[in-house]
Amino acid sequence: MPAPLSLPDLPIHPTAPLLIVDVDEVLARFMGGFERFIGRQGYEMRIDRFALFQNLYRPGEAECLDFQTGKALFDQFFYDGADDLDPVEGAADALAALSRQAGVIILTNAPAHALESRTGWLARHGFDYPMLLHSGLKGPTIAEMAGRTRGPAAFIDDLLPNLESSAESAPAVSRFQIIADERLRPYAPTAPDRHGLHEDWTTLGPALARVIGR
Template sequence: MPEPTQVLPEVLSQIHALPVSSRPLIICDVDEVILHLIAHLEDYLHARELAFLKYEYRLTGNIGRQDGQQPLSSDDVRRLLLEFFDEVSHSQDMVPGAGDALNALAADWDVILLTNLPGGHNKPAREKLLAGLGIAFPLLTNSGPKGGAVAALSRGRPEPVVFIDDSPTNHESVHATLPSAVQIQFIADARFLNATEKADHIDLLSGDWQETAAFIGAILQGSSRNHQNG
């Protein structure tokens, strides 16, 4: 099991700028959860005669030339991703139902978006795109595993805390750092979703926002019943 993750100082400063709240919390990723990523990245790769080698959750070692199975180096992948985000951060398509679901859930929950952006320099473009799609929740930028950021965001708040993300690495980090979190692994791309096995610490594996919103709605109903019975 991974070690608990520490929150990065630059993330902690963003957290401290948020208003104090005692409402239950949804911490939601952006790429491949609210905004399509894999479909855009695949188009970007194909235009450069590149492709995913397998539909599995890793980029380094899983992107190579269309005419062979030789993967790109980690440095080449990193550079490719920086260029990709610079090019598409202002124009990614929304995953169907994401905005309606999150805005409806916001009646009972605080929603905070936690996204890994290389260098964080695409944050204004991402905020503008999300706002234009009717998704105007606070956006925090992180790098690396998200467990420390999720634990810091949940500090001083009542449970439940719900964490929604596509990445198994981020879910493992959250499980190690804040095991009480309700973990939803959301993967919009059906090929990657179908190739993903549900880990024991994942409460819901889904690519559907209606299913996800219903699952989250039932959490508060369940905690309310438990409180009444207690």
């Protein structure tokens, strides 16, 4: 099992640009993979809001699963199902090109036992960059990372609270939002006047290139 990286361990060059990248719905199509996993457990997903557990149902029932059941499925997914995620189209090629000039750090909110499955999935799909497992709002961690380089920095995530947290803690870091799942996207809270909003890496890649000066 790989050893977890801590924040001081991250290899951040003191003068290079820095890209801080989330995983789920940014690099990985999480909702689709999680939907397949819960289907094997006898549940179903009906996406009618921007949520996770509130979109999970027992077949034929109108009420969504209770939080405890949803959380148990989420935790089990990272033991038994996290390899079954499709990569987001264009993400690996875009990051590979950007990484020629910028450092890339993967910052993902996932349980501690997700370390092996998450690092393995990233490596298999062309995202073999240093990864930090995280919990909670990401702004303070982003501020610490960005504070270790004099180069420009950007942060990419699907969740508005993380982007707002970054804006508060690290206002100099450019922020971008992408939600890969087309079913989820219409329900997602966004603030395109504060955080660049993109539907795919076709436009996100060039936007990040402009930030790092390519």
